[in-house]
Amino acid sequence: MRTIVKNVLVGCAVLSAINVSYLLVQIVQSSTLSNDTYDFTKEGILDIDASIDNRDNVQVNPLSNDASDDDTESGPDAADNKIENIPSSARNGASSAFNAADYEEQLKESLIALPEANTTCHAKFFLAGRNQIIEESVNWKDTYGHNDFVPHRILWDVVHWNTFYPVLPRFASYDKNIHTDLALVETKVDLGGSSFVKRQVNYNVTGNIFVNATKPPPLGQNPMQSKNKYKMFVKTLDKGRAKQVLPLQLEMYETILKGALRPHPFLQSIIDKIRIQLGAENQGYMVLHARVEPDMIRQNERVCRDWRVTNMTDIINMIYEKFPEPPVGTVLIVFARSIMEDEAKKSKKDKFNILNDHNLKVINEIVENGMWGGKVKVVEAGSRMIEDAGSDIFKYYSNLVGSIVNFFLAIQSDILVGTQISTFSTLAMNSRLYREQRENYFYRPMGIHWMSPPNATKPHKFSC
DSSP states (O other), X not given: OOOOOOOOOHHHXXXXXXXXXXXXXXXXXXXXXXXXXXXXXXXXXXXXXXXXXXXXXXXXXXXXXXXESSOOXXXXXGGGGOEEOOOGGGOOSSOSOOOHXXXXXXXXXXXXXXXXXXXXXXXXXXXXXXXXXXXXXXXXXXXXXXXXEEEHHHHBOHHHHHTTTXXXXXXXXXXXXXXXXXXXXXXXXXXXXXXXXXXXXXEOOOSOHHHHOOSSOBSSSSTTHHHHHHHHHHHHHHTTOHHHHOHHHHHHHHHIIIIISOBOHHHHHHHHHHHHHHTTTTTOEEEEEOOOOHHHHTSOTTTTTTTOOOOHHHHHHHHHHHOSSOSSSEEEEEOOHHXXXXXXXXXXXXXXXXXXXXXXXXXXXXXXXXXXXXXXXXXXXXXXXXXXXXOHHHHHTHHHHHHHHHHHHHHTSSEEEEOTTXXXXXXXXXXXXXXXXXOEEEEETTEEEESOOTTOOSOOOXXX
16 A cells, blocks of 8 residues: 655745654655766756856856856846855855755765664654654655656755754655565666666555554654644644644744755755845845736635735735835745746637736836836746856756755745735745744735734734
């Protein structure tokens, strides 16, 4: 018997990863890199990061992540998209200097399984009481990209996460001598010019794995037990009783949102560079999560109608009303351009398609002309930037990876404007709340609402 646990949509993948009381929210059918881990040095990643730290007067376009000695420019306002000599003091999160070889050695050591640890595998949610998780059983679904499962260690900084053990469960590699109830399956993934090998583990026991699997056991006594306990934690947290009733789970939840879960060091280096370009050390930047894609506007209009705003013009006008003068120098707009553009190509037009066309037109106008009368630049990052980052593997999974980059840019922004009917916005704001970043706003039909004033102490409960 093999248990498969499905993931959420790619737009929610990062968010679901963070909004947990125990570890990660969604665990899908397992797979990961082989012990012969993917060699990032083949992609020229070391050259990119080394150039920032060691070369004089290097110019880097953060939207392409290419370093060169010439003055070649591309795209609108390309000259303004250049960075020179990023100081180490300006970096946020992991160091922008990423040494792939050093990190792979650290990762290999960090993932050594502890035989005495209380280990689990193949579970949808993690519970307190299990302190080691088989890394090969954790994966993320690239739903809107290749509809493929992406190795956990490719996306996240596992070495950093494991430093929080034993507050958080640690990740460990599959060991055939210890985890005897698991079987290893290796799959080669063709990236179009290069490839890598994923490893997945499945139970090799017959019958009910919740009864017969012991090395390691699955989490919980049935498939729904851990999910139900997670829901119980969320309700307890919303009522303000988690500190008294579930203190260990609350500590885990807060540790994750405060920064235990962070992107792979290479992705973090990209985020750090973009933050500098966006003006994080000068006028600052706002992230606007424009959740106006076709899937949202086609949802039942009666669902969450008190909180739903799907007209881009209304959202922009609300921002101008809240901030009559520019509060930042740059706005990073987060949305799924490819999905909206595909919708716009449809020949048959209904009211939803017409609204999508309008929203896309408004977004294109502010990207071209800026906001506040052109005083504030409006830019995009995410997938488009990842595709030019110099890595075959990240380019291949650029849809999912782009959402991770956007999410952590949102967490680290000066102002975040989003919608409470989105897990992306909700979890970014909750993460910011635990990091004492208070400029968080939801757009609602009645206007912009400040979600985390100084007296706010508990995270927002997503309920739509």
